[in-house]
Every structure is written in structure tokens, then in C-alpha cells.
Amino acid sequence: MIKNGQTQQFDKAAFKAAVEKHLTTTYAYTTESATPHAWYLAMARALAEISTGNLLATEQKLAKEKARSVNYLSLEFLIGRLTGNNLISLGLYENVASAMEELGQNLTDLLEEERDPALGNGGLGRLAACFMDSLAAQEYPAVGYGLHYEYGLFRQSFEQGRQVETPDGWRGVEGYPWEVVRPELTQTVSLYGYVESYLDEDGNNYRRWVPGMTVDGIAWDLPIVGYDNNSVYPLRLWECRSPAPFNLARFNDGDYVGAQYPALEAGNVTKVLYPNDNHDQGKALRLMQQYFHCACSIADILRRHHAAGNEIEDLAKLETIQLNDTHPTIAIPELMRVLIDEYKMGWEAAWAICSQTFAYTNHTLLPEALETWSEALIQQMLPRHMEIIFEINHRFLKEVEAAWPGNNDVKRKLSIIQEGPQRMVRMANLCVVSTYAVNGVAALHSELVKRDLFPEFNELYPGRLTNVTNGVTPRRWIKYCNPGLSELISEKVGSDWPVHLEKIAGLAEFADDEAFQQRFMAVKKQNKQRLADWVKTNMDIDLDTNAIFDIQIKRLHEYKRQHLNLLHILALYHRLLNDPTFDMHPRVFFFGAKAAPGYALAKDIIFAINKVAEKVNNDPRLGGKLKVVFVPDYRVSLAEILFPAADVSEQISTAGKEASGTGNMKFAMNGALTIGTMDGANVEMREEVGDDNIFIFGLLVDEVQKLKQEGYDPYRYYNADSMLRAAMDLLDSDEFTPGQPGLLSAIRQNLLEGGDPYLVLADFADYVKTHEKIDAAYRDQKTWAHKAILNTALMSKFSSDRSIRDYANNIWNLKPVKC
Numbered sequence: 006m007i008k009n010g011q012t013q014q015f016d017k018a019a020f021k022a023a024v025e026k027h028l029t030t031t032y033a034y035t036t037e038s039a040t041p042h043a044w045y046l047a048m049a050r051a052l053a054e055i056s057t058g059n060l061l062a063t064e065q066k067l068a069k070e071k072a073r074s075v076n077y078l079s080l081e082f083l084i085g086r087l088t089g090n091n092l093i094s095l096g097l098y099e100n101v102a103s104a105m106e107e108l109g110q111n112l113t114d115l116l117e118e119e120r121d122p123a124l125g126n127g128g129l130g131r132l133a134a135c136f137m138d139s140l141a142a143q144e145y146p147a148v149g150y151g152l153h154y155e156y157g158l159f160r161q162s163f164e165q166g167r168q169v170e171t172p173d174g175w176r177g178v179e180g181y182p183w184e185v186v187r188p189e190l191t192q193t194v195s196l197y198g199y200v201e202s203y204l205d206e207d208g209n210n211y212r213r214w215v216p217g218m219t220v221d222g223i224a225w226d227l228p229i230v231g232y233d234n235n236s237v238y239p240l241r242l243w244e245c246r247s248p249a250p251f252n253l254a255r256f257n258d259g260d261y262v263g264a265q266y267p268a269l270e271a272g273n274v275t276k277v278l279y280p281n282d283n284h285d286q287g288k289a290l291r292l293m294q295q296y297f298h299c300a301c302s303i304a305d306i307l308r309r310h311h312a313a314g315n316e317i318e319d320l321a322k323l324e325t326i327q328l329n330d331t332h333p334t335i336a337i338p339e340l341m342r343v344l345i346d347e348y349k350m351g352w353e354a355a356w357a358i359c360s361q362t363f364a365y366t367n368h369t370l371l372p373e374a375l376e377t378w379s380e381a382l383i384q385q386m387l388p389r390h391m392e393i394i395f396e397i398n399h400r401f402l403k404e405v406e407a408a409w410p411g412n413n414d415v416k417r418k419l420s421i422i423q424e425g426p427q428r429m430v431r432m433a434n435l436c437v438v439s440t441y442a443v444n445g446v447a448a449l450h451s452e453l454v455k456r457d458l459f460p461e462f463n464e465l466y467p468g469r470l471t472n473v474t475n476g477v478t479p480r481r482w483i484k485y486c487n488p489g490l491s492e493l494i495s496e497k498v499g500s501d502w503p504v505h506l507e508k509i510a511g512l513a514e515f516a517d518d519e520a521f522q523q524r525f526m527a528v529k530k531q532n533k534q535r536l537a538d539w540v541k542t543n544m545d546i547d548l549d550t551n552a553i554f555d556i557q558i559k560r561l562h563e564y565k566r567q568h569l570n571l572l573h574i575l576a577l578y579h580r581l582l583n584d585p586t587f588d589m590h591p592r593v594f595f596f597g598a599k600a601a602p603g604y605a606l607a608k609d610i611i612f613a614i615n616k617v618a619e620k621v622n623n624d625p626r627l628g629g630k631l632k633v634v635f636v637p638d639y640r641v642s643l644a645e646i647l648f649p650a651a652d653v654s655e656q657i658s659t660a661g662k663e664a665s666g667t668g669n670m671k672f673a674m675n676g677a678l679t680i681g682t683m684d685g686a687n688v689e690m691r692e693e694v695g696d697d698n699i700f701i702f703g704l705l706v707d708e709v710q711k712l713k714q715e716g717y718d719p720y721r722y723y724n725a726d727s728m729l730r731a732a733m734d735l736l737d738s739d740e741f742t743p744g745q746p747g748l749l750s751a752i753r754q755n756l757l758e759g760g761d762p763y764l765v766l767a768d769f770a771d772y773v774k775t776h777e778k779i780d781a782a783y784r785d786q787k788t789w790a791h792k793a794i795l796n797t798a799l800m801s802k803f804s805s806d807r808s809i810r811d812y813a814n815n816i817w818n819l820k821p822v823k824c
């Protein structure tokens with residue numbers, strides 16, 4: 006049944022003709038010589054044509070209506086494959102499957118041909134992708150602005166258990182079929198040089214940036230297709246192209262580019278995504294990426310504003326700019342520069358616009374992730390921006406003086422400039438000072454932002470600091486990735502739940518219905534089989550779907566504590582071999598995680614898990630009770646197989662360290678039970694599902710802080726707990742690295758001598774005990790099914806549609822516009 010405007014025109018014969026035309030004219034294959042990959046490309050191109058038409062129509066309609074829009078600025082958009090998702094949004098899945106069938110092709114197989122556009126690291130980039138999906142589904146006018154990296158996040162493989170990174174050329178040689186280049190939107194971006202003063206004809210004094218070089222910004226649009234509506238919004242990704250030969254000559258002149266020459270010669274600013282998650286590396290090329298992104302995006306926002314016939318004075322009325330973390334902070338001084346230097350606006354008028362246009366999302370409290378840039382670097386690369394930052398700070402410190410007269414401590418603490426041997430610009434402080442709203446991403450996190458990170462800012466600017474709890478799109482994370490569950494849900498609560506997730510609450514009344522429980526668990530079993538098949542095909546490991554599938558998938562980071570999970574596995578291993586009274590339900594522990602290439606301990610943890618897996622999976626003494634599977638190259642398309650197959654979701658960060666998490670939400674929506682700490686959005690998930698339907702353990706935020714203050718001693722736990730000691734000591738043996746003891750010692754060393762900064766040992770005993778409760782609960786399948794159904798039923802709060810409505814109502818003041 007064709008239901009909406011985007012699909013009304015669907016004409017199967019015309020679509021097939023379009024596919025064949027692309028196959029022959031775009032990709033130069035005959036129907037005889039075409040590979041499955043070529044068929045996929047041709048099909049995706051034919052579909053992309055439909056959405057490109059709607060993209061332009063949406064653009065025109067919104068311009069004509071002078072609709073207020075949000076501009077979502079993010080250095081990362083981890084969108085995942087588009088074809089299957091867009092087919093669902095367009096309502097064309099069945100139609101296209103049948104059309105392709107008639108062309109002798111299987112749609113499911115073709116969808117597997119698409120490479121993931123991995124233009125993000127993890128949660129932050131995936132959030133941006135879910136938000137674009139929710140903006141389009143609810144028709145809140147929006148443009149996403151990001152970077153068109155030539156290489157996305159590295160691809161991960163394992164060699165003898167160690168992570169190996171290879172470049173991710175996500176576009177292939179043919180280019181990505183969903184993207185369309187927009188040459189008319191090209192921008193020129195300046196870098197380096199100096200600032201000078203000059204007088205205009207009327208004798209007014211102005212500042213002017215004389216750049217050392219320029220680069221071009223090319224716009225590529227990806228269509229964000231609204232679910233079951235006519236809106237298509239652009240995800241606009243900027244690609245940096247080499248400077249023109251004229252500039253190259255200047256570029257060769259050391260006066261202009263000085264020490265930056267090698268970085269620039271290496272090429273293209275948008276060559277590769279920095280692979281760090283929750284860690285600030287502070288490389289000059291990264292600053293250049295950030296500025297390039299901001300300069301192109303600000304210029305494009307102003308272009309759109311004027312193209313729609315609007316005056317610059319009305320910018321804040323019609324546009325808002327959301328900064329996804331501090332990565333695009335330099336957009337603030339960039340807009341100030343344009344308004345003052347190019348529009349010749351006074352400081353106050355420019356500031357009034359800027360401070361009413363920008364809003365900022367804080368994603369972390371981890372000190373190593375809070376960005377600072379050396380003043381010297383900014384001075385060299387962006388001299389005019391440095392002047393503007395100084396002026397913002399100068400005026401801000403006057404406000405601080407008025408609020409706390411004579412208090413230099415508070416000035417030092419709040420200043421945008423951090424004093425020291427090398428003066429640094431604190432990007433988060435610049436954001437809080439210059440925006441009209443600052444939000445954390447879960448209730449607990451936002452409280453900690455106010456209480457621990459920015460208490461004085463909260464006093465100085467009452468109401469500015471706020472919360473918007475993260476969410477995930479139910480279109481990709483239930484409907485697309487879990488068709489079996491989706492059918493069950495639709496049968497019970499109707500088919501519009503993907504855009505009205507409140508309706509899944511209707512499932513709760515079937516939580517005790519035995520027939521429904523069985524169907525729910527049968528779907529889970531099928532999804533476990535799909536994962537087991539993937540593991541058999543790709544890793545040649547045999548798995549039993551009667552085992553508990555216990556899954557931890559997320560970036561590898563000490564604060565996320567994959568090593569706590571590992572210690573538990575080692576404890577089980579030890580008990581199975583040494584305690585004849587010990588019994589456990591068979592369990593498969595899955596991991597998926599990439600480590601930043603420079604993060605040695607994270608890579609050691611991957612190695613250790615792989616080595617333990619090798620041994621455990623082949624040890625007949627364990628009777629198949631324990632398996633460990635580390636899936637390589639964790640990415641969105643693998644996540645789509647893993648989340649639906651989980652019985653248990655591992656969300657075990659040290660309390661206060663995970664800002665929100667979104668993997669936790671995807672698991673629970675798909676009927677997994679969480680074992681988790683009182684951290685991030687786990688806290689709100691517990692509120693929704695109730696204490697009986699989630700397994701909470703570990704220290705609370707305040708207990709963590711207290712323990713640290715009192716002087717935490719990991720040896721206290723090590724000495725007192727023989728099971729913990731056994732698990733830890735296995736890491737020092739050659740049990741998993743025969744003949745080579747010590748290969749896994751770095752982890753033990755870090756936990757004992759390194760002070761265990763994330764309190765792994767302190768939470769170990771409670772973690773083990775809570776896993777025993779899970780084991781017992783799983784043995785009662787009816788009770789388990791009851792809990793699993795309630796998890797799915799009670800997750801509606803965590804739809805990113807709700808997050809976006811919160812932003813629209815409480816921050817952006819944005820109204821939907823029907824297209």
C-alpha cells in the first residue's frame with residue numbers, strides 16, 4: 006500500500022528502467038556482466054534520485070515560508086548504511102524488493118553490499134545521525150552540517166589478537182550513490198596570515214584579516230528522508246580541496262605558513278576522521294578541520310538566510326545553531342568576525358545576534374576530553390579569531406568582576422584563557438559564555454555539569470544550563486534492525502509506533518500473557534540465531550542460542566570498564582575449573598569495540614579479551630558453558646545484528662563518567678535486560694522500567710567521589726577477595742599466552758600499581774553478585790520474558806523524537822513545517 010507523497014509516484018516499471026539505466030550508463034555494466042555490487046549501486050542511485058527531488062522541494066518550501074530552522078553542527082555523523090533505512094522511510098521496502106526480484110536480484114543481499122559511511126567515532130556521532138532522522142520524521146526544519154572525510158573511522162581487524170587499523174575508504178572507487186555534489190554552494194576558507202587596521206571612506210576604523218592562504222569547501226548533500234512524510238533535509242558535508250596554484254605559490258613561502266607547511270602539504274584538511282573518542286588530541290590539523298567546518302557552515306547558513314530574502318538583523322529569529330560538543334566552537338568567533346568585519350556591525354549588535362543564535366551540548370565531564378587549544382596555535386592559524394576571543398573574554402571577565410568583586414580565584418577558574426607556561430583557550434568556557442543554552446545529555450549528567458563542572462556559570466547565568474536526555478531513533482533501532490519484533494509490536498499496538506513510540510507502552514498488558522511471551526522469546530531466539538550465523542560465517546565459532554547472550558558493544562575506554570567484564574569472565578573461568586559445586590547457565594560474552602590507535606591500555610584490553618576467548622572457546626573442561634566472542638570492526642551495520650540478539654546489556658561505566666550512553670537504550674528497546682551502574686541514562690531507564698526489571702550494581706556518584714577523596718586503595722579489595730585475586734592473577738600467568746607470561750600484565754599493573762582510576766576493583770564483588778542474580782533469573786524463562794517485554798514496552802522516553810521535541814520546545818523554539 007502506497008501511503009504518502011514521496012511514494013505516490015512509485016511506478017515499478019519506471020523504477021526498474023531507472024535501475025537498468027544507472028547500471029548501464031552510470032556504472033557501465035550490462036545486465037549480464039553486473040556484479041551484486043553494481044546492482045546495489047544502480048538501485049541506490051535510482052532511489053537517491055527520488056529523494057534528491059524532494060530535498061530541493063523541501064528547501065524551496067522552507068525558504069518560501071521563512072521557517073525558523075536549526076543548524077546542527079557536528080564534526081561527526083555516524084549515519085550507517087542509508088539504503089535499507091531510506092527504503093523504510095519512503096515506504097518502498099516491499100515495492101523495491103519486488104522490483105529487484107523481477108530484475109533477478111535479492112534485496113536483502115544487495116543491501117549487504119553497502120559500506121557503512123563511518124563518519125563518526127561512537128555515541129556522539131551516532132546521536133547526530135539519530136537526531137537528523139528525528140528532525141526529518143517530525144518535520145522540524147533542519148540542516149545538518151558536517152565534514153566529508155575521505156576516510157572515515159578506521160577498519161579494525163585482529164592479528165594474533167591485536168588490533169590492526171586499516172583506512173576506511175567508505176565511498177569506494179565509484180563514489181557513494183546517495184551523495185550529490187552541490188558545486189554552486191562552494192565556499193572559500195581563509196587560513197593563516199595577519200590582521201591589519203584600515204580606515205574606510207568615512208574615516209571609520211576597522212580590522213581586516215589578510216589571509217595567508219585559502220582552500221575551497223565543496224558541499225556534498227546526503228538526503229535525510231523523513232519517515233512517512235514528504236520532507237527531505239540535507240546532511241551537508243564539506244570537502245576540502247587543495248588551494249589553487251596561485252595560493253600554492255604563497256603557500257610555498259615560509260612567511261605565510263611557517264611550521265604548518267608539512268601538515269598542509271600532506272593535503273587535504275578533510276582527508277581523515279580523527280579516531281579519538283572522549284579524548285582531545287590537540288593536533289593543528291584537527292583545529293584546521295574544525296575551522297574549515299565552521300567557516301563553510303556559517304557562510305552557508307548566511308547564504309540560505311539571504312537567499313530566502315531575510316535581513317542579517319533577523320538571523321537569530323530565523324536560525325539557531327546547535328554545537329554538538331565543543332568541536333565546532335570556533336563557529337562563534339567566526340560569526341562575530343563576519344558580522345563585524347564584513348557586515349560592519351558594532352560589537353554589541355554582533356554579540357546580541359551571536360549569543361542568541363548558538364546553543365551548546367556538553368557530552369562529557371572527563372578532563373582529558375575537555376578541549377583546549379593553545380593560544381599560539383590559534384594566533385597563527387586564525388589571528389582575527391584570537392583577537393575576538395580575547396575581546397569576548399575581556400568583556401566576560403568584567404561580568405565576573407561585577408558578580409564576585411576582587412575575587413581572582415573565580416576569574417582564573419572561569420576565564421576563557423587558561424594561564425600557564427603555555428596559554429590555552431578553553432573551548433567549553435567560550436561556549437558557556439557565548440550561547441543562550443547549554444545542555445547535558447542525561448538528567449544525572451546535567452546535574453553534574455551544574456554541580457561539579459560549571460557551578461559558578463550556573464550562578465552567573467541562571468537557567469542557561471539545562472538537560473535534554475539523549476534518545477535513539479526507533480526507525481533504525483527497532484523497525485529496520487528487528488523486523489520480527491516490529492511485526493509483533495504492530496500487531497498489538499498498531500503500525501504507527503515508529504513515530505509515536507509512546508504506543509509501545511501498550512505491550513505491557515501482554516507481559517504476563519504466556520502465548521505472547523513465547524512469541525516474544527521466539528523472535529529473540531531468531532535474532533540470536535542470526536548473530537550466531539554471522540559469527541560462524543565470519544569467525545568460525547560455534548554458538549548455542551540457548552546460552553545467555555551477554556553483550557558489551559561500545560568504544561573501548563577505561564571508564565567504560567570492559568576490563569571489569571573481563572575480570573568477571575576470568576572469575577567464572579576460575580570457578581568452573583576449581584569449584585565442583587559451581588554451576589552456571591551457559592553464557593556467551595560478546596564484545597565489540599574499537600580502541601583509539603594511540604591508546605595503549607585500551608589495545609591491551611582488546612588483546613587480553615581475544616587471548617582469553619581463544620583459550621576459553623576451545624577448552625573442553627568448560628563443557629561449552631563459557632564462550633567469549635570479540636567481533637571485529639564494530640560499526641553501525643554490525644550493531645544492527647547485535648542489539649536485537651542480546652539477552653543482557655552491559656552498561657558498567659564508573660558512576661559519573663558516562664554522560665548518557667545510547668547503546669543502553671537500543672538494547673532495552675530490543676528486549677535485553679541491563680546490568681548497569683547508576684550512571685548516565687541508566688538512571689532514567691531504571692525509573693522507566695522499575696527496579697525489578699533492571700540489574701543495578703556498584704558505587705553511586707557520591708560514593709565514588711567520597712572513596713577517591715578518602716584515598717582509594719585497590720589492594721584493599723585485592724587482598725580481601727580471593728575470587729578477585731584469582732582473576733587478577735590469571736592475568737600475570739601464561740594461562741592464555743602459553744609460554745609467554747606477562748603479555749597481559751599491563752591491565753593488572755594498571756589496576757593495582759596504577760591506582761585503578763575507574764574503581765574497577767571496588768565494584769567487582771557487587772558486579773559478580775549481580776551476575777549471579779541474572780543467571781538465576783534467566784533460568785525462569787517466564788519471568789525473564791515478562792521482564793524483557795516490559796523493557797521494550799517502557800522505553801518510549803528514549804526515542805530521539807522525544808529528545809528533539811525537548812530541544813525544539815525548550816531550547817530552539819522551533820515548530821514543525823509540513824511539506
Ligand SMILES: *Cc1c(COP(=O)(O)O)cnc(C)c1O
Nearest residue numbers: 127128559640641644666667668
Ligand atoms: C549506539 C552506538 C554507539 C554508542 O554506544 P554507547 O554504548 O552508548 O557508548 C557507538 N557505536 C555505534 C556503532 C553505535 O551504534
